[in-house]
Amino acid sequence: MSLHVERYGSTGPELVLLHGWGLSSAIWAPVVERLSRQYRLTLIDIPGLGRSPALDTGSLDALATALLAQAPQRAIWVGWSLGGALALKVASLQPARLSALMLVAATPCFVQREGWQPAMDPALFDAFAEGVAHLPAKTLGRFAMLQTQGSQSARTELKMLKQVIAQSEPDNLAGTLELLREDLRAELAELSVPASLVLGRYDQLVPASLADAVVQINPAIEVQSFEASAHLPFLSEPEHFDEALASLTRRTCL
Template sequence: MRRPAHLTQGRYAPPVPRRTLDVTSADGSRLYAEVHGPEGAPTVVLSHGWTCSTAFWAPVVRDLADTHQVVLYDQRGHGRSPAVPPAGHSTRALADDLVAVLEQTLAPGERAVIGGHSMGGMTIMAAAERPELRARAAAALLCSTGSADLASEARVFPLPTPGGRRQAHRRLLGSRAPLGPVSPPAKWALRYATLGAGASAEQIEACARIVHACPPGVRFRWGHVLYELQLTRSVSRLEVPTAVLVGTADRLTPVVHARRLASVLPQCVGLTELPGLGHMTPIEDPDAVAGRLRDLVRDHLATAPAPRGERPARQKKEKTA
């Protein structure tokens, strides 16, 4: 029997959404999206990273959904969003998809806090100059991500020179090899590359099932986009209050990226460094990630959280400059 692509019980199992929908992007691509939490509550929109899916956000959604409406979507080719032709893989496509999700899931005039992990954070950066993002985003969280030079800065292969690291990580990002079953050696390799030394067996299993479910062709095409990534100019135009979060043991997007983002962002509202954590911070410390999102809602959406068990009427959001 084939194992499911995610855990089916416990904190890391995806909760059942209140509703699901198909979102149509600018080029006609279809994206799977789901909505959790009470209608009318303050909204958080989450964008996952390379080789992941909506299931990646499960523990964060479980933390937020009592008092927040949470919108998730599968990046094109990931999870339940269909694959697209090779030309459909670009940072422009990522931006188109995020804008489509915002426009087709939020109510007219509604704003949200937007969070992105890894490639999801790059998605937010890519959309920085879009008027739709500026109209919809009250604040943003960039989690375990970077804007450029990913291959030369990564430490999965801790070679002494940027050129050597660039070549080694180019092979990693550009691999077409199937990952195979979720075996003990595969989980060891994934833990080394993406998680901190203190990751639990359940966290490793949750990440492995999600990552191994990503089709090799999708992993390869988006890996090429990541290798060529140049979004530092876009970061400097992300003119919404933005928090940055990173694990200090992140080998894929090390702390240097987060510190660089914090120095370039027009409205950085804090850099959080989580000691000993790796790249998969929403799974390694979902409380910290959810807490930072709650802070952004409190400070920039200006809407009181809905009491547990109640369905509040939609409240008017405060406009921000």
Template sequence: MFILPLPFLLSTIASIASLALLAGGIWMVWGWFTGALIAVAWLWSGIASIAWSLFGRMIVLAFYPRGTDSPPTTHADAGQMLDAPDGSRLHIEFDGPADGPVLVLTHGWALDSDAWYSVRRELAQTYRLVLWDLPGLGRSSQPADRRYSIERLAEDLRTVIAQTGNAPVTLVGHSIGGMMMLTLARLHPDLLRTKINGMVLMDTTHTWPLKTVIGGGLMRLLRWPVIEPLLLLTIVLSPLIRLSNFMSYMNGTSHIVNRLTSLSGSVTREQLDFASRYNVKDTPSVIAKGLRAVLRWDETATPGAIRIPVRAITGDVDKLTKPEAGIEISRLAPNADFVRLAPAGHNGLIEQGPRYAEAIRQFMRRTTLAAS
């Protein structure tokens, strides 16, 4: 999940190593059978390399406990398509009672609306949920011109909000979803007076993201000489990168990277595999374009201008948007509070979905009492 340079760099290294491991294994086996390599150790080394390339994921997952959680393995067929201003076709779904308070759920980059599965299960009993896939992710198509910016994504969110009718809505955004909400608040402050009655910002930031990521100093140093060229190369070589990402998933290195960068030690086997499948599902060029947009984003001044209720939620071991970012948002926004959940990483909604849902539910109760 490449929302910031840290997992992107590590995943790139893992993908290259995965292709090298498979190619090396094939070369050793071929060399032994053709006589170019004599020692039988070459044969066994080649077989081991190929076997790890194809089945290493099973060994990695064996180190994690089984859970009672059941992440989805396929997309649901429900939903409808919505035409967005940028020319994309957005997949949108509705769940929960039609007369319930409305929650618009916006997922993080490199995920899709399926990532809300356990939050959805908890909240759909009471609230009217609106879930959608960001352009180029899940079941939504890319913008017509294949260009990305947080401002354009915010306009997509505005289009989704318009589908909720006259009812007031509470926005819930994870990672880039929270960034989009802040940008929407700046671009369309009238919505905060007429339509949006609250915001829940989950594992996100308000300032230039390289200021609130673990190792931000190193990431800033590497941005122009390493990260930006790699992102452009990923866009150009997207089909090859997709193959290498698939091999990284099969041999388990993508699982290791996701665990180290985006999840906590409490993650279960099923949750880790679910999160890592996005490395296969996502189109690399789309992810790279979104990351380039994130690196050009900053809404430092925006939280101070938001008068509606705000809740910042963060995982205690979030490495991609450190908890300090959520604390600062709650300090800057006049009517905000902060909730830290443990143990949870950047994608805590996958590993601690019921607890994130409860934090959202408590926020809804607080805002309802305040309104009355």
């Protein structure tokens, strides 16, 4: 299968960037010019989203395998939101392919369940899934607003999200949403590569209270909270994001 892949930069460590649900790699546009001076970037549209066709089977394992086929042999993986869950699955399936992992506004378990409270209420998630099935455009618009609420640059971020959504023609919007029901806490516990988690203080989707729960699962993960951000910390606080990425890069064994 041919996925949509973009590559930038000619020097430095390999860096894979994975976007979130309902969007495409276009969301990374503001960081590409900056990061491509220091990294060799690979941006991949997740199967079923953006400009990549859906797979015949839409499991996390299948999507992770498809992404690995397009990625460098060894790289730092940066996954935002759903992209973080996929990057975590990649690390579980093929740990030797990662030199480090950065989870950005991402969680190993997006929906609440017994023993796991820093997540979305299951009834709210079900209602959101119903909206995607029957009123996708309206639901995506609401989703965009939730992602930016509380951010210091909410207007700019919302404008960009709407542009990326308008340009995307996803093959599998509903199916890829269901991936967020997966519980990857076991994969997080077994994670062996250098890893960091970046959270936004005002994130309405992945709460900042997740920090303590993640450290309890895997104390080796370095957690940072961006105090002026919501769900898009790489856009809200670009300098802070670059510093966090540089810090993780220094921890790798490239």
